[in-house]
Amino acid sequence: MSAPPDAVLAARRRFFSGVPVADDALALPILRSWTRCAERGLPVAGRLRAEPLTQSELAARRERHEVLRRRCRPELEALHAAANASDSIAILTDPSGLVLDTVGSADFADRAAKVALRPGVSWSEAETGTNAIGTALVERRPVEVRGAEHYAEAHGILTCAAAPIHDPFGEIAGLLDLSGPASVPHLHALALVQLAADQVEHRLFEGAFPHHTLVRFHADPSYLGTAREGILVFEDYRLVAANRPGLALLGLGWDALGARRFSDLFEGALGRAGEERRVRSVRGDVMLRLDRQALIVPPPARPVRPPARAEAPAAPEGPRFDPQTEKDLGRAVRLLDAGVPVLIQGETGAGKEVFARQMHRRSARTGRAFAAVNCAAVPEGLIESELFGYEEGAFTGARRSGHKGLFREADGGVLFLDEIGDMPLSLQSRLLRVLQEREVTPLGGGRPVAVDFALICASHRDLKQLVEQGAFRADLYFRIAQYTVTLPALRTLTDREALVSRIWQELAPAGDAPLLSAECLAVLAGYDWPGNFRQLVGTLRVLQALAEPGEALTVDDLPADIRRVPAPPCAIASAPALSGDLDAVTRSAIEAALQAAGGNISQAARRLGIHRSTLHRHLGTHGKAGRAG
C-alpha cells in the first residue's frame, strides 16, 4: 500500500535530512529502495538517467528479446487500451530494465520522453533511482511507485506500476509497466500489469517442453486452462520447471526446481495423458490434468526396492559441468543469443545433447521450442521430410494433414541437429540454403515460409576431417561451425572421484544412496569410460538397483570389465613417464596399488587387474613384500 502524498513528502524530508523514517510512514519496498539509492550516492536533484542506446543498439537489443516481445504483444495491446483511457503508457522492458517498447497515450508519451521514459533507455534502479521498473526488478515482485516516492525529484511527475515476468525456471525474462501522470489517480494499474504478466508467463509454456511431462492443476477445476492454473514440468519425474501459481498452490519456492519429484508433491501415479482426475497434493485435493507424458525411464511394474525408492531412478539433478565446460557454456549462450550457430563436438555420451539443452535453457529463447533431430537415427529418405515438412498428400505414406517439419517447429526457438556429420550430402546443400535464406519450402510444393531459429549442431565425428575427405560440404561447415565447443571425454576430467560421488548421490532419492566403498569409488573413478557420461550414469543406476540395503558396494559388485581396470589414477599419475624404464613403471604401479590397498595383496592385485600369484611373482622380482589378504 502506498502512503498518502503528504505522508510521503514528510517521510522524504526526514529521510533526506538524515532522520530515521518509521517503517509505517512509507511502503517498505520504497524505503528499502531509497536506502539503496542513498548508499549508492545517487543525486536526488538534477539529471538522473542512463545514456540512451543508439538506434542500432536498440534494434540489436530488441532482436535479442524478439521472443519475449512476440509473447507480450497481446498483453501490450490490452494494456494499450487501458493506458489510452488513463492518459498513460504501457511499457515492456528487458530483464535489466531497458525499455524495449512503449504503447499508449501519445500525449503522455511526449511528456514521459522528457524524463527519458522511452525505448532505448534503462530504468534500472542503480542508474535511475527508485522507480517501479527498476525497483520491481530488484525486489523481484510487482511494485507501484507514485509521485514523490520516486527517488529523483524530476520523476515526481510520474506514477508507475510494474510487474516482472518470470520464465518457467524462475529467472526474470522481462517486465511490464504502466506509467502515467502523478496528477491522475491510477486505481487498478498494479492489478492490470500483474494480470498481464500472469498471462505472459502462462503463454511461455506453449510448445516449450515437447519432451517433458506437463501437469496442470488447481483446487478449483474451473481454473484449469486459465493463467491461474498451476503448471509443473517434470523430467524423469523430477520437477524442472513451473509457473508461479503452480509453486504457490503447493507452498513451494523456485528452489523446488530440481529438488522435488512428482511423488513428493502428489499421491499416486501420474495417470494417463489428457485425463482429468482428483488427487491429493501436499496442500489438499486438487484437480489434475496430465497434458503430456514423456518419461524417458518408465516406472518399474512392481517395486524392486523398499517403497521410498519405488520409482525409477532419476536422471542427475540438472547437469553440472567442469569449470572449463561451464565457461564454454556461458560463451556459447551469448553467441547463440547473438545469432551465431554453435557446433558441439565430443565423443559419444560426452553430453552434447545435455549441453545443447542447457544452452537453450539459458538463452533468450528459453520458453520457446527446442526442436531436435538425430540425423544418424532418421532413415536417409525421411530426414528431408522431417526437416522440411510436407504438404497434404505430398507423397505416398504422407500424413493426410501434412507435416510442419522441424524447421518450422523450431520457429522462435532452437533447432538442434544432432550427428550432423551423418547428414547426406544432397541434404547438406538444402540445409545451407535454408540457413542463408531463412525460409523453408515444404515438400510437395507450397509457398516458402520464413523461419527464425537459433542453430546448434553436434557430432562425435571430426567435421573438419570429414570436410577434408569430401564427406561434408566446406561451405556448410563454415556456416555451422562459427563457434565450436569440444566437450572433454570423461577420462580426461580431473577429480573424477568427486564427480562419480556427486552423480551417485544425485541418482538416489534425497539421502538414500546406497553406500559405496572407497575402493569401489576409486575403481569407478579410475576406469576410462569409453561411453562417457551415458555409460557412467547407466552403470551407477544398475549398481544402485542391485545394492542390498545397508551393505556397502565393493569392487566385486562392479561389472567385470570395469573391475579389470589396470591401475587407479593415483598409480598412473605417480608412475614415471612411459618412455622411462619399464621395471621402474611396474615397480611404481605396484607400490602405489599396495599403498592404496593398505598392503593387502589381494586388493592390490585387483586394483592392478592381475592375479594374486602374478603380483607375488612381481613382488619377488622387485623385492617388495605385502600383507596377504
Ligand SMILES: Nc1ncnc2c1ncn2[C@@H]1O[C@H](COP(=O)(O)OP(=O)(O)OP(=O)(O)O)[C@@H](O)[C@H]1O
Ligand atoms: N554433465 C553431465 N552430468 C551428468 N550426466 C550427464 C552429463 N552430460 C550427460 N550426462 C548423461 O549422459 C547421457 C548422455 O548424454 P547426451 O545424450 O547429451 O550425450 P551425447 O554426447 O549427445 O551422446 P551421443 O553422441 O551418443 O548422441 C545423458 O542422458 C545424461 O544422463
